[in-house]
Amino acid sequence: MGIVSKTALMNLYSKYGCLDDSVRAFEEIGLKDVMTWNALISSFLRHGLTKKSLDVFATMRKERVSPSEFTFSSVLKACSSLKAFGQGKQIHGLVVVFGLDLMILNTTLIDFYSDMERISEA
Numbered sequence: 383m384g385i386v387s388k389t390a391l392m393n394l395y396s397k398y399g400c401l402d403d404s405v406r407a408f409e410e411i412g413l414k415d416v417m418t419w420n421a422l423i424s425s426f427l428r429h430g431l432t433k434k435s436l437d438v439f440a441t442m443r444k445e446r447v448s449p450s451e452f453t454f455s456s457v458l459k460a461c462s463s464l465k466a467f468g469q470g471k472q473i474h475g476l477v478v479v480f481g482l483d484l485m486i487l488n489t490t491l492i493d494f495y496s497d498m499e500r501i502s503e504a
Contacts (some may be wrong), residue, residue: 393421404422416442416448416449435456436458448480449480458494
């Protein structure tokens with residue numbers, strides 16, 4: 383089974399409440415791309431495991447996989463949920479460093495700073 387099929391399977395398992403199967407499918411993938419990592423991050427977020435989603439993001443970065451706008455949107459939502467202002471601000475800095483499309487991330491950033499009651503910093 384190819385990476386696209388495995389990633390789709392991860393999403394399917396996660397949506398139907400089978401997080402362990404989603405993680406197992408992830409682990410079976412040899413060379414993981416950003417979409418595969420995003421699927422794992424989303425799986426943990428979907429199941430309320432916000433801290434674990436941030437741990438996955440950290441591992442993704444250690445593996446030198448470049449995050450996408452979707453990645454940053456997901457981890458900013460996790461930071462918001464955890465009220466992790468410092469970590470969210472660092473992630474905002476990474477968005478700038480990576481030169482990603484702020485038009486896509488503006489709403490997520492505004493939501494994050496609003497949730498932190500720091501809207502003036504958005």
